[in-house]
Amino acid sequence: MAEKQPGPQLRTAGGIRYELTRKKVKNLNIRVREDGTVAVSVPLRTSAEAADRFVAERAQWVQEARERARRRAARDAQPLPDRETALAYFTAMSDEVYPAFAEVLGGHKPVIKVRSMTSRWGVCFMAKRQITFALQLYHMPPAAQIYVVVHEYCHFLQPNHSPAFWAEVAKLLPDWKARRALLK
Template sequence: MRSQQRRTPGGVCYELTRKRVKNLNLRIRADGNTAVSAPSFVPVAEIDAFVDSRAEWISRAKRKILERKAQDLVPCTVSPQEALELFEAVSREIFPLFADVLQNQPPLLKVRDMKSRWGVCCPAKRRITLALRLAEKPRRAVEYVVLHEYAHFLQLNHSPAFWAVVERFMPDYRERRALLKS
């Protein structure tokens, strides 16, 4: 059983889908529209109140989506080649910290135009891929991302042990990570 309707309680416009779910689920789609899925037994007034109670969060989430879309329209000021040169220079500085683990073989660095990540490490292929737009960030932020990806050669996940590795080599990583948001 699945039914859909558009609702606008308290000024928040959303698409309500009734389906076989246990809870109310609220999400902001990539196009900026708000969607709620709800079980058939939940009264519409309760769903409207739920959405209304999350109005501030919805507004912030939509603003972030619009900012991200606007940012994607602005061309990158750095070429892939310039970005790779920067990333290789930073990697040469960080590699000695991990040389033993990597048997003195630096990983392959790649540059991609990624939308949702600053970097990706693939230990099995000994490869680190970094976002092109990372090259537009301050060098201290670039150093943090490169070290973060190197740390994945020691810890594959983001467990407390992973963050301990990052902090051991870069005690100010939190401040550097904050630079990525500016």
């Protein structure tokens, strides 16, 4: 018969209140949930004091993760724009970027589409000459939006995320890393 694991234990370390669970895992793991609560799982024989040290050492990271979760929740609470509004918006943004790619696209603009997506900001379908943007991108900062537009257009030059792809992105947006960080 399998040994029954004790339930989660509430603890505080480094100013962080967290839920400690002992499991059959190899490493100490920390997770900030969407609601901002913190869960820590540790190997069965790890002491509570070792878990406390682990959390205290990562207190700054936990606070930053909580802030990201708070911003994400606030953004997700905003209603999505209607498709027509979002399509017009991203088409106009695409039209600004298109001239840099007109030659490789043979003078034909890609088809722009929008839809709700939860794990991507945009998708480029090279064979169909189509770029689809997430409706959720509409609520992101303009600098981040332009980054996504350029990112998807660069897939017409490089189909993957190789160093050559990132070099193409950097040609148009030298600050692309800072812009991408706005999406996180």
